[in-house]
Amino acid sequence: MPANTTAPSGSSDAKTAGRKKGRRARLFVIVLVLALVAGVGFGAYWSVSTVRASYPQTTGSTELKGLTGDVDVKRDSYGIPQIYADTDSDLFRAQGFVQAQDRFWEMDVRRHMTSGRLSEMFGAGQVETDSFLRTLGWRKVAQEEYDTVLSEETKKNLRSYADGVNAYLEGKDGKDISVEYAALGLTNDYKPTKWTPVDSVAWLKAMAWDLRGNMQDEIDRSLMTSRLDAEQIKDLYPAYPEDHEPIVDQGGIDPVTGKFDPKAQPSGGIGSRTAEDATAGVNTQLSALSDTLDEIPALLGPNGTGIGSNSWVVSGKYTATGNPLLANDPHLAPQLPSLWYQMGLHCRKVSASCKYDTAGYTFSGMPGVIIGHNQNIAWGFTNLGADVTDLFLEKVSADGYQYDGRTEPFVSREETIKVAGGRSRKITVRETNNGPLLSDRSGELEKVGKKAPVINSAPDRGDGYAVALKWTALKAGHSMDAVFELNRAKDFTSFRKAAAHFEVPSQNLVYADTEGHIGYQAPGTIPVRLQGDGTLPSPGWSSKYGWEKEPIPFDELPYEYDPERGYIVTANQAVIDDDKYPNLLTKDWGYGARSQRINDLIESKIKGGGKISTDDMQQLQMDNHSAIAAELVPELLKIGISDKSVREAQKLLEGWDYTQESDSAAAAYFNGVWRNILKLAFGDKLPKEMRAKGDCVYVEPVTGTGPVDDQDKLVRECGQRAPDAAQPDGGDRWYEVVENILDDQDNDWWKVPAKGREAAIDSRDELFARAMGDARWELTAELGKDISTWSWGRLHQLTLRNQTLGKEGPSLLQRALNRGPWDLGGGEAAVNASGWNAAGGYEVVWVPSMRMVVNVGDWDKSRWINLTGASGHAFSAHYTDQTDKWVDGELLDWSYTADGVDGSTVDTLTLRKP
Template identity: 65%
Template sequence: MPAKKTSRRARLIVIAVVLLLLAGLGGGAYWSVDTVRGSFPQTTGSLKVKGLGSPVDVKRDEHGVPQVYADSADDLFLAQGYVQAQDRFWEMDVRRHTTSGRLSELFGEEQVETDAFLRTLGWRKVAEKEYEQLSGKTKKYLRSYARGVNAYLKDHKGSAASVEYGMLELTGTDYEPEPWDPIDSVAWLKAMAWDLRGNISDEIDRALMSSRLTKKQIEDLYPSYPYDRNKPIVEGGSVNPTTDEFSTSDSSDGQMENRGGTQSPQDAAGGVATQLGGVAEKLDSVPSLLGPNGTGIGSNSWVVSGEYTTTGKPLLANDPHLAPQLPSVWYQMGLHCRQVDASCPFDTAGFTFSGMPGVVIGHNQDISWGFTNLGADVTDLYLQKVSDGKYLYDGKRVPFRSRQETIEVADGASRMITVRETNNGPVISDRDTEIRRVGDEAPVRSAAPDRADGYAVSLRWTALEPSRTMDAVFELNSASNFKEFRKAARDFAVPSQNLTYADTEGNIGYQAPGRIPVRGAGDGRYPAPGWDPRYRWKQDPVPQSALPWEYNPERGYIVTANQAVVDKDSYPYHLTDDWSYGARSQRINDLIHSKIKDGGKISMGDMQTMQMDNSSEIAKLLVPYLLKLDIDDEYVREAQQLLEGWDYTQDADSAPAAYFNAVWRNLLKLAFGDKLPKELRVKGECLNVPPSDESGPLDDLDGNARLVRECGKRDAASAQPDGGDRWFEVVRRLLKDPASDWWKTRNTKTRSGDKNRDELLRHAMKDARWELTAKLGKDIDTWSWGRLHQLTLRNQTIGTEGPGIARWLLNRGPWNLSGGESAVDATGWNAAGGYDVTWVPSMRMVVNLDDFDDSRWINLTGASGHAYNDHYTDQTSLWAKGELLPWAFSDKAVEKATDDKMALTP
């Protein structure tokens, strides 16, 4: 039920006071410590749970990770729902409010626009249709899971469920969670697909760039994938044009007509920069439940054949790169049928999503699998010509399909919005007051601007069509060989992922699944003209039989790290042009090859060491240029000397890594920032360039205060690139052209502009010296990368925007981290905003197919979502140091590792 109206500010103030009292910082606490602990899960003894057919055992290890044992699949998933609700129900409840577009019911007025956008996309409505298409078994498992969650809710109200609900009670908010519904679980797949949706941001950026840059300049900033240097996942192979079957041994040239015949016209986006810029802002405002779409959404997974391992069986590693969240998006768990047979086929363990049954990444008794984001282009923006409440298509005026949505608001009146849809998806430009100005018309103040003439923007996205991805989860969990694995992958429609595979028989493999559109005209790189039927998607997507796969390749290993899947020239279908550029993937390839080239073998320890490799690929390229420069300024020269003899590793205690990354950040700002359109400008922190008078040496600064004051006067808006491996490739090519216009900067009052590459590099080195002096001090011996590159874990509700004291009590950190952007140890940072860690390896695992009990895993935070529980962040410090925990799987190993045992009984 929606929460009763109350002031958002008042609620947050009360929450802050309550948290203070709980922390023992004030007297007269309304709640006792026992009240807070009352929401912690019972982990010993026995509990009666309605709906169980027979007793279920729940065994937890010293980190609170549960292993569940049941006699039937129904009991197994019912118990999974119950146990996940014990640890994470507040998180689950917030997630389902997100996927339903109902955040305003919990958090008030500030979430109305986000809810309106999510209602426009219609995740919940798609999930309802999707549920109806699922197999009978999958529906049964989803219902069992929901019964388990609801059995927990029946006996846990308010503060007994979590401290957050108790806080809502104290503010006078009348909120009680609704029963869990199977569709709540299915809808989570829409959020997963949204955060891994592909190149929509690049599509908007290129269109906005076309207002200021030439086509050649845009292509300079989006270079082609370097197939000659960075290997694709599948080396060789194509599609038989007769059977539409992909084969690594098929040398056929295939048929190329499906790539998209005509480039989407850049001028179709002309004059609609306001709409596209507003759409970009609205996309960014949608809560990223996995991470910010863009360079950070990545992952590493690789598998090595037993021929090259010390165990004689395959080893498989995986570490998905997602936004740091508290609690972690992952929940470790084991799901075991006591008797594995056709009626109860599950004996699996790994990483799950709270709120969804089954295991997403992990292994069962026969196979192991890992995921990385394939990055297929599954979204297209369409510009719609609008007049008289209709849109133009194929020379005719077509009426919009419309529906009304009511948004309930906790601290305000409910809102009514109108959602309009075209034959190319919902109109997303309706959802922002700024982008209701279409064409040259005046703003329209109605809930939906259906009376305005000009342009609108709609979204076509594969995830808005019902699929059977939920079926695929259970099929993966019970697969026993590569044939069954590939069959399961065929149902994994969205998000499109790279699936790595290994089995206990010694086989390794790869499959690219997903619903990937086949375009008519256009290639998805720019918004398309919605009025032209040539730009419609074809009815059928890329055939699943034609998607690339490999099985036991001769080289003996498979690496996926978001690079190109297959050589573009030999593959007939267009997957995307916006791959990650292969910095991480090729580094992993090189590490494996260097280990095995002379007969060496790879161990579990080697796999773990590779996961923590923090070598900077852009530093290897750029540092030789920096060291060749003659630097007159002795203070900059002192910093330059840090790079002499540096091995390019980015350890937390490394001063060279700190200085180089500051140079890289300043280089990007100088070379590209002022040349990009204003619509692409992002708010970032001041780069701390030298004071305008530039008089006096660094020693004249009084504690850097003068420098900081000067920085504070500067405009903090910059169009600075994010610094991902696309920019590695851009700069790589420009370094060969020292006179390129990209190296030239404008004259300012204090200095003449840079005229070539070397002048700009000197400029960047100087600015970096001043910036780090302000941030880390004048003494370069005290500099370290970790002091700049810090991880703070933020509770995803009150911890992100509540009062400072609430954030202090709910959030954790900071941790000084090694690693960096597009390193294998991908503790990413965005050069547009600073050095803080913005995405991370959200978990790490290494699976030993010779002995599952010798496998290792680690989570970013811990099992618990309760802020004061021992398992809230008990894995984080280990994770930060690159350590992995033992991963017990067999009955004997699990029993030995068990600290707490609980029986759930009918």
């Protein structure tokens, strides 16, 4: 089943048990098929033929319907394809064909996610997820974009791509496409259908959803009001640190032109905007919505939280090459296969009929290159984090919703969800002037107003409150146009023109070109609020709230071009100081731990008179420094510890340089202490709805006394669900929270009441001492009592799980499709951002999903790596053939020029005109 795709249904225990029984039966059949495919027992002969039938043809020639001329597909030793054609239509037709060869299962599941049709593939267990995604309406908006907004050239390219995918599918059964279809075919009668251009466009909506910004923070802050006062909430959401540099360090809105000018004097910061008492009495709905958000597919990252990225560009003035160097590593959820697909798209001769000569990272299922370079420019992305979503609380009745004292009718539509092996379901989606009612999809709403079944009776819920989502991505836009425009851009002017169309998701775009220029642009459709600052839900029943008709004009969004400092760093920090800029981008920036580390290291190199090399850029991507360790360890070492076993662990921190290498025992122990500091100081003080739901702790048995010296004596106590998003995750916001109270020994956050056999804690040092003891016990259970065997990597592991059939089920199924674990260094808010959630444990939950260093102008000396490999076929040599090198921080040579590609080619397939 796809990951995280079963939303709360509110159904009876009997129905739940029935679903589980059916799921177990399906999984049994799938496991049997995969055992055969893997060559287990008597099925070995059949398995080899089945596996090989789905592998792509990579040599010789084959006909491709619709081509106007021959196309060459050249693959290197890692299976990475470079495509050469003479027309745009042939180029994108071939791209669709080749991506379908390697990744069609992934593409097919992805389009079913984005259109809310997972139930067609996987059955009734996905109905609730489909219902939520239909309510969001990704596919509906994508259809509107294709029909009414996108340029004719973009639509032509999308059609060519779809034709290439369908040419690959023609005449093939499921087992000819991938092993997963062979397995799925024994559980239902699902068969792949033709690809459409809208299938490609819809993927950008999923990308926008997972990079949507602060929706969870809105919910969390609102829930906090039930237990915390305004000052306490402020403590947990501190101001952006003054010593962390924003991306753009000067400029403002020119008072004459009304446009952003990097050299203009600041025109004043944002004014005060508040939404008082907007959430009184509706925490039930918000808590339910939070649970629902946790359950829908996280296609790119952990549901909009913790998603970051690094990118930076250095002017040739400061590089060893004399040309700009550009680095990028987006941080996303680990996926197998990787979200990214490396590829080159080359016109043999760039002309009016064939406009592209570009290479980089693509999305399977979508034409063009997302991140990379062409013959003139290079570009990279990080998440800007703009606040592009607002939750509105609506007063509703069966007749409609309240707005300025009158009842307005809902805009409603009926959706039919087809279910593999079952009966179709119907849902009704209701919308207000602020967007669709997300709360209609939450089982908890049965507790509010009149009770009604979740799926079928939304219009009959009765009086009460509801929660609507206003989101910029629910309006048709031009982001697909921007992809092709970026691929064709020749200079900063055409780059900015393309960026103007990259409306959702809002991304930081860094830039470099062969003329030696570097730049930055903040694009995106970012709303202008009438009142409120986006940090809390707003009252939907009043016209005083809501958004202006037009968003912030593109000409007013910050940018830089050849800044005097000679480099630009974006790592999800603030774009520009609030006191220099009048428009509200967000109140919930990342807090800049990674960006400041990158800035400091680059500046140190430049001030020392050194030149930055490609190797330097690569090494910086692997920097494991822990900023919070540098703050806390000196204080931890001052604390007298009498318990011998805890003192033994404390000694690990003596002389530690705060780098989180995989083999570091000190890093393991410190991160254990950090996790326990957060649990003690903040965890139990959050409202009931927000406490961790899957946290595991290690405690002594009730009969035990004294220090724990035997891991077998520890008891593991675990919750039943994943940690709540609001629980302290250990990221750089929590760095700032703790640093702000670090010198206040008697701050209330350090105080913990007595509980059971545990004495009360009355000061910071008492809490730190308790955390050091708890961490010693926890790591003893995890790693053993001999601290000489401890290492951070043994705690901090990455397992790559196939995003569909590898997420649940018996171990044989998981062994067939999944890979790992790997021991990793790095950590949350390190430059080498192998993220973990302190509320749930140490497992890696997001990663640098790829890494690249572009040597601008001398393209063949660029380097790149993917998290997994080119292939989505589980038994292919290219399934995870880049992962070991990725773990070690290595990069592959990235050939781009015709000579470079020829030199690295091991297989050539010619696609011929019929």
